[in-house]
Amino acid sequence: MEIIVGVDIGNATTEVAIGKIEAEQEFNFIAEGEHQTTGLKGTEENIKGIMNALQQAVQEADLKLEDLDLIRLNEATPVIGDVAMETITETIITESTMIGHNPSTPGGVGLGVGKTVMITELDSCSAGEEVIVVIPAEIDFAIAAENINEGLARGIEVNGAIVQKDDAVLIANRIDKQMPIVDEVKFIDKVPLDRKAAVEVASSGGTIQELTNPYGIATVFDLDADETKHIVPVARSLIGNHSAVVIRTPQGDIEEKRIPAGKIIAFGESGKEKIAVDQGAEEIMKSIEKVQPLKDVKGESGTNVSGMLERVRSKMKQVTGQNLSDIKIKDILAVDTFVPQEVKGGLAGEHSLENAVGLAAMVETSQLPMQQIADALVQELPEVEIEIAGVEANMAISGALTTPGTDKPIVILDMGGGSTDAAVLTQEGNIHTAHLSGAGNMVSMIIETELGLEDFDLAERIKKTPLAKVESMFNIRHEDGTVHFYDEPLAPQLFSKVVSLDEGELVPIPTDHSMKRIRQVRRDAKKDVFVRNAVRALKRTIPTGNIRDIGFVVMVGGSALDFEIPELISNELSNYGVVAGRGNIRGMMGPRNAVATGLVLSYLNNPRWN
Template identity: 30%
Template sequence: MVVAGVDVGNATTEVAIARLSPGREPEFLSVTRGPTTGAKGSAAAADGVLDLIIRASRRLGEEPSRILLADLHPVETGLRELAADEERDLGGVAIARPVSATPSGLGAAAGRLVDLDDLTGDPAGDPVIPIVPPLDFDAAAARLNDARQRGWRLAAIVVTNDDGVLIGNRVDRTLPIIDEVADAADLSRGAWAAIEVAPPGGVVEQLADPLRLAVLLALDPSRARGARNAARALVGHRAAIAVRGEASSGASHRDAPPLATLQDGSQVAVDHAVAPPAHGAVRRVEGVDAELIDAFWAPLPAPDDDARLALALHARRAVGLAVLAERGDRVLEAALAERAGCEVVVVGAETAAAVAGASTTPGAGHAPIVIDMGGGTVDLHVGLDGSARAVAAAGAGHLVDRICGAILGVDHLRAEQAKRLPTVHVETPFILRHEDGGRTFLERPAPARCVAHLCLAERRDGSLDPLEAALPPELWARLRRAAKRDVIAANLRRAAEAVGGLPAGELAVLVGGCAEDQEVVDEVSLALADLDLAIARGDILGRHGPRAAVAVGLVLLHAETA
């Protein structure tokens, strides 16, 4: 009989096809994998399973007569930011942060926003901040100089095009001038505004200070505190503008975090400042329509050597959440049975299958500790002295993706690449700076779009994929590793507590997609360093690395009972 052991993961589906003969070890004919189609356990996931089985069957010339599945529990992961800038009440202060790296002048100044065309009349009593529309820089400078000569007091200038320095050189090099202000049309004409330009390499100080900002905008003391969110939003920028608007409460518009209900009925906030409860403690989470086996959350990591970035990440109040749900249906099993036209058997728990699969690693035997780190969960199995304990903890590779994506500002598919690929900074078309500070010199120039950018570096062909995040590779690498530590290593510690601890000095075999990532292996090894464990990566059937442990294990478990 030919059977197919199928592991439908949250990210990847793996299929191990084997021939079972009475009294003999299973003969493995094929191990393949592909992306999971649809949610784990859903009918849509059958597409990916059948595609893999059909392709393998064609190659082998025979089809499986039985499909073997594990008892599946779906995991959902997501990331929620409770404090995106646009959601904040800025205390009646509008802000803009120009994209240009070349503002002109230095310092902070305040005045009333006017259009350049408004400078044709008699001068106003107040200092003004003209807004220069897309216009030739010589013509704009001539009109600004003419207005100054007629008595207009220019406090600062807003330029729509990337002409700030050109205009500054022709008008007044000391005036703060911000340029490339794409939303200049939205600035409220007649409103009182403040502009600050910091020296090269510096960041705004006066506009980022709530009291100084309130003074510049002539806010009364009752509104000064309300300006704190606007000031906070300008931290870390070289140039900025703040505009006084109608008074508002200035209270932070603090979206309430979802609440998690624990088994004892108490509730905790799913918040970046709240540690997730112990494994299995959460029964429900607001907004998730399912009874839960486990829930885990993690904040964005904070670099301990970069207070400015740490503050910016903290202010986002972002939290990545993973929930492991009970599954009340068998729609995947039914879909597979109907469409494949063969018997579908649920063999047992994923953890048990992972242990069986891990045992095919040469030299491993029946390892007492097996850690399966996949897309959705960290599964821990401890079998020693005739007893076995196993837990599946929500939150693994996908949650790392979400956190990496939030830091880099990319979707989760790109984040998945960013999680596993090294990065470089393209210093010049011929020089790459690596995460360890080392340099590579290219024979042919890098693409122009990569220059001065943090880029993902594909290992196979060396191709570069530029990212928009302005992070040096050394810092990004630390954040990436911290995300893996905060999710996978932290979750493994929760799982270890749930099984009553791990025995010291034993062999632990790592399997699953995350076990292919050396950084994850390093973080796991560090998390378990006190236990003096022999931590080894699985090599399923001696040729598949740490992948396909569950698919192979399902076949082995089934062969024992069939």
């Protein structure tokens, strides 16, 4: 009897399959295990995750670790995702400062323009002078309203107010003129005085119009063409707000700094291509395809993209010990996205959405890191033989063929956390494979970046679960528009929140983004990564290069479990007349465990078995 184990180290999950070979050459799978991958895929840090998955599997099989005869590891290729800004690394405003924090209850309505004046100094203003009063917390709302009314009576054009406390409505209800009032300005001491300012509050249910329009701001502050270009990030960052303040400050208050996005230089067997990042993901991917197969990718020195690619190489150097010169980038996936960038000169943490390109870079596999994992595993299990067995895509084919209803020719899409692998097994038994960067982790990175979450775990939850909006204490509205009612009242803290439906549990999402916006970002990210990778992987692996020449695609891997990715891919491939669906490994595992299963099955061709 022999006990054979297949271990698939993925970017997100490490999976184990255990098979038993009886003396009469009877073979059976007897257990499976699964654990989160520890450390970067393809490094010695993976050992802890491997051991945990093995412990889980041997317990299920009622075995001990020392009962194992052979452990077969897959070839693990690490993939790292990062973001390269398209034009600038931070939004810089040279001629203005702003408050756009969108308090829940501003007062009044309309647009008011004037010089900023402390409410206690209103007596020093002259009749006909246009002012915006600044009201700190120590001034009671009733006194502030009285002072404003007195100023209006003396002919001072009080056109708006900036208030520290939550007093906007209280003040608006007590003054003799309708004007926009923005409150809850925590750092009101930072509001510059004696500077021209514009305050805008939209009508109920609306959003501001003038201060989201760069030409509107230019009109208010009498800006020339060059100054208007600098004000664009201010206008963009205020889009969707119910209220805002823009204040012009002296020239030179804030220093401008720009770092260009730069160019990507792709080296392939058919030549070299240089493409500017600011041309966008579509042009980058066209250039990458022109020089396939890719040998390496570098960035223009002193630019954003150069820094991003060097971070990838440096990280790989740290975890593998390889020389930088030996680390080659074998594939790039580029995706257009948006990145919230802090507006320098803002007073309330304002951000502007800047165009960006997300990049996932796949580093060339070296046998050395995998051998280090094998050597480290020998130290943990000295009585067990360890070997590095096969390429992921080839092993996935063996595993996927255990899906009921499949046969040669077959196309496998193995979609994990870091990479998308494709393999075609022809009727004649020939195998063509492609190993591409970009998968589940990149989707999460795009969601985290575009929604400005700064929380990868939250982005993962948004990626994996449907959304709903809690409309009352007894009902929620799902993202597809259907309504679900509850017999018992929901928790008060869920009211009016966007929630994720995590196995029936309502988990609030701590963000101000609407359900529609979150859903759109999530689905767009999945399309940009998985649908794009599915199409380019198939084009590379199908001998004719024509997707219409295949009939069936089986999707495996952790991302094939996603509630919408297989549907998105199936819809796209239906345009080519292709039937695509989730695999069901061994008729019981669903799309999971394909590579681990294949590692065990491929051993059956071993002379010791034959």
